[in-house]
Amino acid sequence: MNPVLEVSGLTKQYDGFRAVDGLTFALEEHTATALIGPNGSGKTTTLSMLAGLLRQSSGTIRFNGAGNDPRSTIGFLPQYPNFFPWMTAMEYMELAAGLSGLGSREVRTACEKTLGFVGLGSAGKKRLGGFSGGMKQRLGLAQAIVHRPALLLLDEPVSALDPAGRREVMEMLKELGESTTILYSTHILNDAEEMTDQLLFLRNGQMIEQGPLHEVRKKYGGSGYRVLFADRKAAERFAGAAPWDANADGQAVTISGESVSMEELLRFAAEHSQGITDIGRASIRLEDIFMKVVEKP
Ligand SMILES: Nc1ncnc2c1ncn2[C@@H]1O[C@H](COP(=O)(O)OP(=O)(O)OP(=O)(O)O)[C@@H](O)[C@H]1O
Structure with missing residues (x-):
């Protein structure tokens, strides 16, 4: 730790x-x-x-x-970064690099390298007033990482x-x-x-x-397996025959990872393979966790 x-x-x-x-x-x-x-x-x-x-x-x-000045340790990208429209990308980067404590000798190379890394290698001489939203976001990231925080x-x-x-x-x-x-x-x-x-x-x-x-x-839904079938009937047949907790939902069957190992599942699937199109691990999506957590009393 x-x-x-x-x-x-x-x-x-x-x-x-x-x-x-x-x-x-x-x-x-x-x-x-x-x-x-x-x-x-x-x-x-x-x-x-x-x-x-x-x-x-x-x-x-x-x-x-961190030493006395945490700016050399931290890189920060604000939600809505502000840029001077009259500056070029390279001028802006050099300003940011200087503020982050990079020595004058390293500034140019670090700025060129970082602009290249974020995909703005050919935009160094362009004025920021003409940058698209996506280019600004990349430049915002570039200024945050130029000093390798x-x-x-x-x-x-x-x-x-x-x-x-x-x-x-x-x-x-x-x-x-x-x-x-x-x-x-x-x-x-x-x-x-x-x-x-x-x-x-x-x-x-x-x-x-x-x-x-x-x-x-694990806390909000654990992980398990998802078996896909060519049609709903095949999925229901498989879920009905499975010796563990298996839920059929349309053409998919989900199985809790706690009730069976992948090896056992594959052995069973080999014997009941009719209609199977795919087998994989499945875990609760972050979006579903988000909804469960924010709705918690
Ligand atoms: N200067 C301020 N004075 C009073 N309240 C403020 C001030 N700045 C932020 N708040 C309030 O603090 C709360 C948290 O705001 P904050 O911007 O940190 O939320 P957020 O999670 O980043 O939101 P979003 O996902 O919309 O960006 C909000 O209710 C906001 O209105």
Whole structure:
């Protein structure tokens, strides 16, 4: 266990209203954590406090390994990054790199490399006023990672992107995640599913669920298998003959992973193979967990 960030009792109080209420969590090195919750649950407020843009009302934030200036340790992408339209992408990157503490000798190379990494290698001389929403989002990510921070805080990094752009940025984040600790907020749960080690669920500023994704999954539905059939009748026949808990739903049969091993399932399936088109593991989707958690009393 090697936490990069430790947060305890983090609270933000506005007049008579707690936007963030007593959050306690830690981020382990080189893990990706998704900060999830309905609109207004306190995600942006939390990230802004961690990034040092907003002062907490109470609670502590500890960056391990950070020197006097955490800006060299943290990279931050705000939900709505602002850009000067008259600047070129390279000028903007150089400004960001300087503010993050990169030495003047490394700035140019780091900026070129990072623009290339986010797919803006040929846009360095272009003015930001002409950038599309997707290009701005990539540039926002580029400024957050130019100094290779140990901790990356991202507020909705993919919500402004089209599906192809989302996939590309998610792939970039996966690559960065090998050497960086990432905390990101998102409403795009299908994408989050692929690159999340830990989940933090907020509702009304409070943490209502947290833990490793596989544990939260287990708690809210576990995992199992899904067998697909050519038609509904074949699915019903299979479910009826199965010696364990098997539920037929249309052309699919779901089986709890706790009642049977994959080996046993395959043996049974070989003997009852009529109409089977596919067999695979199935686990509860993050979107379903989200609905269960936010509706919790
Ligand atoms: N400066 C402020 N003064 C008073 N209330 C505020 C202030 N900033 C945010 N809030 C309130 O704090 C709550 C949390 O807002 P926050 O933006 O952190 O939520 P969020 O989870 O990021 O929402 P979204 O998913 O819509 O981006 C909201 O009810 C918001 O109205």
